[in-house]
Amino acid sequence: MQLLLNAIASAAILAPAAIGFTLIFTLFRYTNFAVGALMTTGAFAAWGMNELGLPIWMGGVFAVVFGAGLLLASDRIVFEPLRGRSGGTLLLVSIALSVIIDNVIRFAFGTQIRAFDLPLRPPLTFAGLRFTPETLWVIGISILATLAVGALLAFTRLGRALRAVADNASLASIRGLPVPRIEAAGILLAGALFGLSGTLAGLDLAIEPNLSLALAIPVIAAAIVGGLGSPLGAALGAVIIGLAEELTVAFISAPYKGAVGFVVIALVLLIRPQGLLGRPVERK
Amino acid sequence: MDAYLVAILTTAAVYVILALALNIQFGLTGLMNFGVVGFYGVGAYTSGIMTETLGQPILLGMLAAIVVGGLAGGLVSLLSIRLSGDFLAIVTLGFAETMRLAFNNEDWLTRGPRGFLIMTRPVIDGLGRGATAWFILGVFVLAAIIVFVVLNRLAGSPFGRVLRAIREDDLVPATLGKNVLAYRLQAFVLGSAAMALAGSLYAHYVQTITPDNFTTQVAVLVWMSLIVGGAGNMKGAVVGALVVTAIYEGTRFLAPLMEFLTPTQVSALRFIIIGTLLIVVVRYRPEGLLPERIAPRSRPDPVPAAG
Numbered sequence: 001m002q003l004l005l006n007a008i009a010s011a012a013i014l015a016p017a018a019i020g021f022t023l024i025f026t027l028f029r030y031t032n033f034a035v036g037a038l039m040t041t042g043a044f045a046a047w048g049m050n051e052l053g054l055p056i057w058m059g060g061v062f063a064v065v066f067g068a069g070l071l072l073a074s075d076r077i078v079f080e081p082l083r084g085r086s087g088g089t090l091l092l093v094s095i096a097l098s099v100i101i102d103n104v105i106r107f108a109f110g111t112q113i114r115a116f117d118l119p120l121r122p123p124l125t126f127a128g129l130r131f132t133p134e135t136l137w138v139i140g141i142s143i144l145a146t147l148a149v150g151a152l153l154a155f156t157r158l159g160r161a162l163r164a165v166a167d168n169a170s171l172a173s174i175r176g177l178p179v180p181r182i183e184a185a186g187i188l189l190a191g192a193l194f195g196l197s198g199t200l201a202g203l204d205l206a207i208e209p210n211l212s213l214a215l216a217i218p219v220i221a222a223a224i225v226g227g228l229g230s231p232l233g234a235a236l237g238a239v240i241i242g243l244a245e246e247l248t249v250a251f252i253s254a255p256y257k258g259a260v261g262f263v264v265i266a267l268v269l270l271i272r273p274q275g276l277l278g279r280p281v282e283r284k
Numbered sequence: 285m286d287a288y289l290v291a292i293l294t295t296a297a298v299y300v301i302l303a304l305a306l307n308i309q310f311g312l313t314g315l316m317n318f319g320v321v322g323f324y325g326v327g328a329y330t331s332g333i334m335t336e337t338l339g340q341p342i343l344l345g346m347l348a349a350i351v352v353g354g355l356a357g358g359l360v361s362l363l364s365i366r367l368s369g370d371f372l373a374i375v376t377l378g379f380a381e382t383m384r385l386a387f388n389n390e391d392w393l394t395r396g397p398r399g400f401l402i403m404t405r406p407v408i409d410g411l412g413r414g415a416t417a418w419f420i421l422g423v424f425v426l427a428a429i430i431v432f433v434v435l436n437r438l439a440g441s442p443f444g445r446v447l448r449a450i451r452e453d454d455l456v457p458a459t460l461g462k463n464v465l466a467y468r469l470q471a472f473v474l475g476s477a478a479m480a481l482a483g484s485l486y487a488h489y490v491q492t493i494t495p496d497n498f499t500t501q502v503a504v505l506v507w508m509s510l511i512v513g514g515a516g517n518m519k520g521a522v523v524g525a526l527v528v529t530a531i532y533e534g535t536r537f538l539a540p541l542m543e544f545l546t547p548t549q550v551s552a553l554r555f556i557i558i559g560t561l562l563i564v565v566v567r568y569r570p571e572g573l574l575p576e577r578i579a580p581r582s583r584p585d586p587v588p589a590a591g
Contacts, residue, residue: 253389
């Protein structure tokens with residue numbers, strides 16, 4: 001049970017970012033590796049506000065806004081001029097972007113490990129489970145955010161428009177949808193989710209500039225496991241990755257937690273390339 | 285200054301081999317290997333373990349590095365070779381990160397973060413300090429030339445043509461009866477083995493390797509070399525590696541001009557510059573400094589797959 005709780009806590013950190021990642025993938029068909037760097041930025045943004053004396057939740061709101069803005073800016077400067085290039089090229093560019101963002105953070109904040117200004121409290125126990133109040137917050141906020149985004153995509157006009165553009169942008173455009181504006185909305189939403197995940201990661205883990213790779217791989221793994229393109233799948237994928245990570249920590253070796261994402265990606269791609277909830281993608 | 289130049293050129297030779305190796309995988313065949321450092325690190329540690337832990341001569345260390353690197357490449361590609369570009373890229377990245385974790389945690393084998401000391405060097409005994417450095421440079425340049433000649437011949441051979449065809453559209457060679465998977469596997473194994481050789485050379489040159497030597501940033505430098513030089517062109521890969529080393533090492537000289545920055549900041553600034561340049565090159569000159577040249581008429585579209 002304790003293991004399950006830990007797994008859900010890990011999943012709660014990954015889920016919003018995995019949904020954001022999936023959103024970008026369905027809209028533009030490329031793997032944005034900068035997701036880890038953007039999450040790290042979110043963690044630093046929230047931490048910075050916290051350092052200035054604001055409460056953590058305000059730091060989180062700032063991180064969400066900052067993440068949205070940063071992703072939109074990076075899209076306008078870096079990715080938009082490259083639309084239509086191959087997925088591999090865009091992935092390469094996003095890795096370069098990731099290195100740039102990491103090093104900007106390193107430049108500005110150094111390599112020290114930071115943490116939010118949290119009061120030290122003994123962990124709570126309930127039904128034999130040990131957890132901190134922060135863990136509860138992380139899980140609660142993540143579930144709320146996931147449900148909200150799911151509802152947005154499923155029930156609102158914007159959600160319908162986003163799905164239409166992702167499905168077939170030119171058709172959506174013919175039907176009179178303002179495609180560039182909808183794409184921008186999608187980017188803002190994804191960036192906000194990255195910022196949120198970053199804040200949650202900061203609550204749970206240490207905040208340092210070397211976090212990016214450790215964050216990016218499980219997030220991308222969660223999205224792939226869930227079947228790229230399915231937000232619900234991405235959330236489910238996050239739970240599976242979280243569970244696999246905790247099982248690794250419990251039964252194999254804690255340091256190899258970082259390899260879990262990779263192994264799971266490899267397995268899924270071998271056995272069920274379309275992911276759990278995805279449909280097979282036609283070749284070319 | 286002289287010693288510094290020799291050191292830079294020695295490092296450059298290692299990057300030339302890495303860029304050539306990536307060129308056969310990505311440049312010719314279109315396989316996106318972002319796990320360059322994984323194979324590079326495997327080669328470095330294999331060679332170190334062979335010469336130090338097992339006490340074998342250095343040539344055997346290099347050979348072991350090539351074999352183990354090739355095997356690792358074979359395994360990774362068997363896992364993922366059927367995948368299209370992006371997914372292969374992610375699997376290889378994950379492989380590199382997993383290897384780094386292994387280097388860090390398998391203390392009994394790699395001595396973990398404290399670093400693996402390697403006493404064996406590719407020199408003959410009894411040379412002075414300066415002469416030793418020059419000798420090592422000579423060995424490295426020779427190795428780079430051998431790798432260049434072999435891969436360049438391969439690139440121009442029928443084998444290389446099939447690889448290019450696979451890169452452009454794997455249905456066509458498949459229709460002509462070529463076993464596309466086998467060709468991809470061979471290209472990947474060849475490249476990985478060459479990366480491992482580069483790792484072996486590097487390990488015996490720097491003599492202390494730590495897991496931190498094998499981070500994604502190194503892979504970015506190698507990719508930068510290939511993209512700047514011109515993917516698909518072996519000469520381009522060499523030129524690219526030299527240019528990138530010049531930029532990377534050249535920015536070191538900026539440090540005294542900016543004394544108000546800490547060493548961490550200077551190092552960060554170098555990677556900001558390298559990353560930005562990579563994006564700029566991809567956007568404005570995707571074919572690189574020396575674009576791939578193939579007999580005219582055969583390709584109406586001069587933009588290589590990198591574009």
